[in-house]
Every structure is written in structure tokens, then in C-alpha cells.
Amino acid sequence: MSLSTMKYGCKVIMNLEAAAKKVMQIVLKWGTPGKDPNEDFITYVKCLDSSISKTNYILEDKKRHPNRNKTQKDKVKNDNSCETYDITLLLIFIKLYCLNMARLNDAAWSNDGDELENLLYQIKEARNNAMHESLEMKENEFKENTKKLREDLIATLTKAKERFSRSDAELKEEIEKLEVGMNKITNEPLDLDDFLRDYHSDLQDHTINRLADQLKQHPTYKKYVAPLDFLTTSKVSLNIENIYVKPKFMQGRPEGKAKDVEHLDLIKLVQGRPNQPKVLVVEGLAGSDEVNESSQKLIRDILDQMQGNPKCTVMITTRPEALQEGLQLIPSTYYWVEVELVGIPKGQREDFLHRYLDELHKTCPGTTPTPPTTYDINQRIKQLDVETKEHFRLPLNLSIVAILMYSWPDKMNRNTTQTELYSLIHELTLEKLDKRLIDNDLTKHFDRRTRLDKVENWLSALYCEMFIALTHDQLTLQEESVNKLRSKCDTLHLPPDKMMAAFMETRIVKTFRGCDLDCCSVPHKGFQERYGALYIIQGIKQLEKPEESGNVKQIMFSTPGICPIQLSKMQNLLQMLVGMIPHDWDSIMVKDVVNLLQEAGVNRRDQWLDVIEDTKCSEKVVKAIADHFPLPGASVNTWDENDPIEIKDGRIAAYEKLLYILPPTQVELDIDGDPASLNCLLASLDHHVCIEFKLWQTYYNPTEDIYPIVDQLLSKVQW
Incomplete structure (x- = not known):
């Protein structure tokens, strides 16, 4: 210009x-x-x-x-x-x-x-x-x-x-x-x-x-969420105020100095430095505004412009895998503090589900059969055991549970993993899509099997384009990718708008010159990572020797159109990939993916435990992870935890399998629930040393019938 x-x-x-x-x-x-x-x-x-x-x-x-x-x-x-x-x-x-x-x-x-x-x-x-x-x-x-x-x-x-x-x-x-x-x-x-x-x-x-005017209006725009676009043709908006529960934030957890931080006190952590501009870095799992190629320039520009203003405070949110990149952007003249968004704490998850379901039934009645009674909802929530399972601390996972309970209440049970949640929501999407295709002029003459085959054929193309976009740090598909998917629809005689709307959302983006562009993007990066994992699984199925070592890496790094892959940004995809590996496949692929997870920066105990639980404690997965699992005082990886292994309620099933394989080590038990739940763990504790044993139910509810169980447990634990 x-x-x-x-x-x-x-x-x-x-x-x-x-x-x-x-x-x-x-x-x-x-x-x-x-x-x-x-x-x-x-x-x-x-x-x-x-x-x-x-x-x-x-x-x-x-x-x-x-x-x-x-x-x-x-x-x-x-x-x-x-x-x-x-x-x-x-x-x-x-x-x-x-x-x-x-x-x-x-x-x-x-x-x-x-x-x-x-x-x-x-x-x-x-x-x-x-x-x-x-x-x-x-x-x-x-x-x-x-x-x-x-x-x-x-x-x-x-x-x-x-x-x-x-x-x-x-x-x-x-x-x-x-x-x-x-x-x-x-x-x-x-x-x-x-x-x-x-x-x-x-x-x-x-x-x-x-x-200033736009910033005042912005909270109004963000006041509603629309989680059910694939269920109904009308826009469903849920008021966040009616769903929100207080999240849990912690400071210093990776260093073993964890302390809780009240969410309303976050900004206070960086106060008290009147002569320096300040940065608050909030790290969170899948679902956090991630540091990527696009956001890096914006962050750098903001931090550069604010350097001379000691009254300025900048807040950055990022996933763990992009944390180091984010920290490197902060100039040395800034004072910064890092905190971790852990998710929805125990004691509030059931409340979150009740709120979400109430809002769904209130906002969109008629899109589901007769709503279940309050008693039915309570029973189903209790059966899921959301308060103890670690993957339910993530708001996205609980939101998926609420949507599934609303539409498919009988599809889940207490053993449903995170990977299975995504699979169920995908099945639900396909079911709703098929109902729309039945009424569409292009597809209504196909039988159900033909329709599903065509959809699966198109999804293969979508998975590829999603994986490519993921390597470019893009949630929004490029115009070339959108054109490919539309062209694929034409070849298969599928309605492009129906197909795109079922798996993506269209939003209008203003260009630099003021033009409006319709852009297609996934509703959440977690879904994009799942599509990328499905792309790899499908690619391996097409190989002559899928059991050979190196196949996963070959498919990931040799796909045309990708950017140079940073494994650190593929942690969530790789974890989902482990959960998708069929049980009858050879363990070589499991070892390959677990090794890639380690290369990607998965090194903390809680990260490995998440992988184990997401595969229902598969023996092949547990054995592959045992070689990478950090032990007290032993620097197995770049991560070194000097504290004992701490076993809490939600991790009992994973540790039951893992402790059989790990060498003798120090263990702490910290149990909120029924002490009898530890019975399954006792045999695997045989060659380990328990240095601390906390049974909070005994402390808060010292009823006489508990003591015989406690005495029996204490007699079987090595001290």
C-alpha cells in the first residue's frame, strides 16, 4: 500500500x-x-x-x-x-x-x-x-x-x-x-x-x-457455548453462568512443591512488582488459546509493546507441550509466574454434570426422548465414578459425558476411557448425520450400508487434511483442504455442506483488507488430534506388514503437505493413538508409540498413568511404559522425582498392574474412599515398601466396622 x-x-x-x-x-x-x-x-x-x-x-x-x-x-x-x-x-x-x-x-x-x-x-x-x-x-x-x-x-x-x-x-x-x-x-x-x-x-x-466498546461487548459474545450443533439444525446456546463450577489451579506441581491457588487470586501472584511489567502463564491440558506459529507473533508484539509499562500484566494460556516456547517469548525485563489449570476438582464434577444436563434439557427440549428423572440421572452419574477417575477432571471430557448422557444415556459405564468418549461422540455424530442424509436429495436413494461406506471414504480424506493442519498448528483448514473435501463429496455424491457441518464449524473471519471469509475449523483441538490419530491407524492398516517397527513414525513424517513435525506438540495425538491400537495387534506398535511419547516429552508419572488408564490398563501398554516410569531418586528420563510413588483413589487400577513390573521402591497410600478398594492392590505391593498410609475415611468417619478392614490392610502392607 x-x-x-x-x-x-x-x-x-x-x-x-x-x-x-x-x-x-x-x-x-x-x-x-x-x-x-x-x-x-x-x-x-x-x-x-x-x-x-x-x-x-x-x-x-x-x-x-x-x-x-x-x-x-x-x-x-x-x-x-x-x-x-x-x-x-x-x-x-x-x-x-x-x-x-x-x-x-x-x-x-x-x-x-x-x-x-x-x-x-x-x-x-x-x-x-x-x-x-x-x-x-x-x-x-x-x-x-x-x-x-x-x-x-x-x-x-x-x-x-x-x-x-x-x-x-x-x-x-x-x-x-x-x-x-x-x-x-x-x-x-x-x-x-x-x-x-x-x-x-x-x-x-x-x-x-x-x-473499549468491543472489549465491553466481548464477554457477552463468550457467555454462551454451543455444544450440540451436530444434534440439531438450530443453534443451541448454553449459558456459561448456569454451568460454571470453580476450577482447580496449582502452582509448583512439576517441582514437587504443589500448592492450590484460588482462581480469583491468580492475578495476585504477579502483583507486588511495581517496577516491572508482569506475565502470568497458565498451563492447561487439551482445551487451553495454545502458543503456536500464529499466536507467537501476537504474543511477541504485545510483550514488546508493553516492556516500558511497569503497570502492565499480560496473561498467556498454553498447553504443556508448548509451554517452553511460550516462556522463551518473555523478555528478561518481565517478572513472570507459571500456574497449572488442573481442571474440575473432586467434589464438583457431579455438580458440573447436573448443571450441564439441566441446562441442556431446559434449552433444547424435544431433541431427545422423554428426559430421565432426577433419580435416574443421579444413578447414572454415580455409576460413571467421575469423582475419582482422573480423565474426568478435564471440562471437555465432562462436557462430552453430559452430551452423551443427554442423547445416549446407556452407552457409558464406569470403565469408559477418554478415547472411548471420543469414539462414542463420533458414533453419535455419524448417527445424526445419517438421519440427515436420508432426507437429502443426493443420498436418500442409497441404502444404509452404501451411505455409511461413502461417509467413511470421505472421512479418510478428512483425517488426512486434519493431520496436515495439525502439523501446521492450524485449527482452521486452508482453502485448498476445504476444496479437496468438497471435491471428494462431489465424487461420492454426498452433500458438501451437510458433511462439513457434521464435523466442523463454519465461522466468518475478517481479513486485513476487511473482507469476510467463511472458514472451516474443528470445534476443539482434541477432536483434531483424534482425527490425526485415526489417519495414522488407517495408514498402518493399509501396509503390507503393519506389525513392523517404525511404521508410525514413517506415516507421520512422510505425509505430503505436512510441516516439519515437532513431537512435543503431538503428545495428545500419540496418547489417543495408544488407546486406538487394536488388542490383537502386535506389541511392537505399542512400544513404538510409547517411545514416541517419551521423545515428545511425556515424562511425569501422572502423564504415564493417564496413558495406562486410557487403555484400560492393557498389559502390553503397562509393560512398555514401565521402562520409562520415573522412580524415586532415579533419573530415568529428563524428569527426576525424588518423592515416593503416591497412590490415590483414582489411580488404584493403574498401579495394581504397574507395581507388579516396577523394581522395589517406596510407596505412599493416600485414600479418600472405601479402604476395601485397596484389597486388589495388596498383592502388587508385596515387594515394595510403604512409608506412609493415609485412610481419610477412617479419620473422618471412625465407625467400628471399618477398623477390622484397616487392621487387615495394615497387616498385609510392607513397612
Whole structure:
């Protein structure tokens, strides 16, 4: 964009900021007769006779003052003459303080017409539009724009002269000044540096005001979630306020110095450093605004711009695998603190599900059969054991559970893994899609088997494109990928819009030049990672020797169109991949994927336990992980935990299998639930040493029938 193409757009802004603003100043002056230029407006209107004065300030509410931001308040405080007021502030003052204006809520302000009120409103709109549109403009466009603006400004002065009973001589004088000013701007050469110097303040004020307005509206846009797009053709919006439960945050957990942090106190962690700008880094699993190629530049720009402002605090959220990249972006002059979003804590997960289900039944009745009774819901939630299973700490997983309970209440049980949750939601999506295809002209003549085969064929193409996008750190598919998927639909005689809408969401994105683009993206990165894992599984099934070592890595790294793969960003995909490996496949693939997980940075005990539980403690997986599992005081990987293995309720099943394989080590038991649940673990504890044994139920509910069980456990545990 060169100066030659920008100059006309700059001149439009100059005419608006000079000539148009001057006209509004004149209107304000004419409409407030008797006001001393050195007198503030509040003092002026308070002196008016309320019995005969016809200003909106008095007619509407004597105590009413205009809404103003800090910049406007400063101008009002320091400038009684209104010379520095912008067009927006001038219009506010005209509405409130000028005589004989239409009431504040009168349609005359916004309806098309040639009344003074509407002419003033159109001037403000012309100024706002000019600030948002591209500065590129052709000469003929500029001439047309200037001609219309000149006519509107003269019409405004003429109407103001009539409304406020000013003389013809005054009107003629002001029109002549207007003509001289606009001709000067129109005809003189423009230097861009001069323009930016003269209008920098106005452009900055306008940008700040518009951003402030948008930020105020932003929470309203984010107040609702729409989790059921694949279930109904209508938009389903659930109010977050009715679903929200307090999440759990921790500081220092990776270093073994974990402490809970109240979510409302997060910002306090970085306070107390008045001389430094500050950064709060919030790390969270699948579902956290991740540091990627696109966001890196934005983060770097923000941090660079804020370096000189010690009052500034920037908050960054990221997944664990991208954490180091995020930390490297923080300049040394910043003070930063890292916390971890653990998820929904025990004791609140059932409450979350109840809230979610209540909101679903309230918001979209009729999209499911007769709602189950409260008793049925309570029983089903209890059967899932969400309070102890670790993968249910993630809000996304609990949201999936709620959706499945709403639509397929009998599909889950206490043994349902995270991978199975994604599989079930995928099955539900396919079922709903098939019902739509039955009614579609393109597909209604196919039998069910044919329809499903065609859909699976198309999904294979989707999995590939999703994997490619994942390597590029993109949730949104590129235009080329979208065209490929649409072309695949044409080949298979499937309706493109129905297929895309079933697995992706379409959103409108504004380009730099102000154009609207329809973009297709997955609703959540977790789904994209699952599609990527399915792509690898399908690729291995097509190989002549799927059992050979190295197949997974070969498919991942040799797919056409991918970016150089960073394994650290593939942790979640690889974990899902382990859960998808068929039980009858050779253990070589399990070992390969587990080794890749270790290369990707999976090294903490809780990470390995998540993998074990996601595969229902498969013997092949447990054996493969045992070689990488960190032991007290032993640096098996880059991760070194010097504390004993701690076994909690939700990890009993995983440790039951793992402890048989691990060499003798120190163990702590920390059990909230029924002590009898430990019976299955005792045999695997035989060659380990228990250095601490906490049974909280015994502590809080010391009933007599518990003691025999406790005594029996204590007698069997090695000390």
C-alpha cells in the first residue's frame, strides 16, 4: 500500500476531523446561547431556568451526565471551549445541552432524512466508517465522497441556523470558512508524515474508544457455548453462568512443591512488582488459546509493546507441550509466574454434570426422548465414578459425558476411557448425520450400508487434511483442504455442506483488507488430534506388514503437505493413538508409540498413568511404559522425582498392574474412599515398601466396622 493510493483516504479523514468537527462545534455553540467559552457545561445548564428551558439534560434527568471514557473525561475537564472534543463527544453534548433538540430516544436521530438530528448522526457515522475502512481510494471516489460531505455539512449548518434562529450573515460566514478549509485539504499536496503527526491523537483516541466498546461487548459474545450443533439444525446456546463450577489451579506441581491457588487470586501472584511489567502463564491440558506459529507473533508484539509499562500484566494460556516456547517469548525485563489449570476438582464434577444436563434439557427440549428423572440421572452419574477417575477432571471430557448422557444415556459405564468418549461422540455424530442424509436429495436413494461406506471414504480424506493442519498448528483448514473435501463429496455424491457441518464449524473471519471469509475449523483441538490419530491407524492398516517397527513414525513424517513435525506438540495425538491400537495387534506398535511419547516429552508419572488408564490398563501398554516410569531418586528420563510413588483413589487400577513390573521402591497410600478398594492392590505391593498410609475415611468417619478392614490392610502392607 503506497502513499499514492492512500492519500485520498487520508484526505477524507482530514476533512472529517477538520471541517466536519468544526461544523459540530458551531452547532453546539449556536445551540447553547449565553454560554461563556470559559464556563463548563454543567455550570451553564444548572443556571438555566428549568421551567422554560428545553434541553434534554433538564427534560430527561437533571442528574444525567453523558457516558465518557477516561480520554473524553480529561478533555471535558481541561477544555471548556470544546476545541479539542472529537465528533463523538460533540454529538453527546449537542444531544444533552443544545436547545430544542429531539429527545434522546427519538427516532429522528437515526432515521434517514434531512432533519438536523439525522444530519448530525450521519456525520458521526461517516467519521467512524472512514476510520474503519481502507485508506486506499481512487481519485473519483474521493471526489464523490468530498462532494457529498460538503453538501451534508452545508445542510447541517443551514438546519442549525433555522433551529437556533441565527442570522443569514452568520450562516454565510461559516459556509465560506467551510469551503476554504475543505478546498485547502482537497487541493494541497499531502505528506503522510504530516498527516500522522497532525492526526495521531485523533486516530489514537478513536482506536482506544472502539477497542473499549468491543472489549465491553466481548464477554457477552463468550457467555454462551454451543455444544450440540451436530444434534440439531438450530443453534443451541448454553449459558456459561448456569454451568460454571470453580476450577482447580496449582502452582509448583512439576517441582514437587504443589500448592492450590484460588482462581480469583491468580492475578495476585504477579502483583507486588511495581517496577516491572508482569506475565502470568497458565498451563492447561487439551482445551487451553495454545502458543503456536500464529499466536507467537501476537504474543511477541504485545510483550514488546508493553516492556516500558511497569503497570502492565499480560496473561498467556498454553498447553504443556508448548509451554517452553511460550516462556522463551518473555523478555528478561518481565517478572513472570507459571500456574497449572488442573481442571474440575473432586467434589464438583457431579455438580458440573447436573448443571450441564439441566441446562441442556431446559434449552433444547424435544431433541431427545422423554428426559430421565432426577433419580435416574443421579444413578447414572454415580455409576460413571467421575469423582475419582482422573480423565474426568478435564471440562471437555465432562462436557462430552453430559452430551452423551443427554442423547445416549446407556452407552457409558464406569470403565469408559477418554478415547472411548471420543469414539462414542463420533458414533453419535455419524448417527445424526445419517438421519440427515436420508432426507437429502443426493443420498436418500442409497441404502444404509452404501451411505455409511461413502461417509467413511470421505472421512479418510478428512483425517488426512486434519493431520496436515495439525502439523501446521492450524485449527482452521486452508482453502485448498476445504476444496479437496468438497471435491471428494462431489465424487461420492454426498452433500458438501451437510458433511462439513457434521464435523466442523463454519465461522466468518475478517481479513486485513476487511473482507469476510467463511472458514472451516474443528470445534476443539482434541477432536483434531483424534482425527490425526485415526489417519495414522488407517495408514498402518493399509501396509503390507503393519506389525513392523517404525511404521508410525514413517506415516507421520512422510505425509505430503505436512510441516516439519515437532513431537512435543503431538503428545495428545500419540496418547489417543495408544488407546486406538487394536488388542490383537502386535506389541511392537505399542512400544513404538510409547517411545514416541517419551521423545515428545511425556515424562511425569501422572502423564504415564493417564496413558495406562486410557487403555484400560492393557498389559502390553503397562509393560512398555514401565521402562520409562520415573522412580524415586532415579533419573530415568529428563524428569527426576525424588518423592515416593503416591497412590490415590483414582489411580488404584493403574498401579495394581504397574507395581507388579516396577523394581522395589517406596510407596505412599493416600485414600479418600472405601479402604476395601485397596484389597486388589495388596498383592502388587508385596515387594515394595510403604512409608506412609493415609485412610481419610477412617479419620473422618471412625465407625467400628471399618477398623477390622484397616487392621487387615495394615497387616498385609510392607513397612
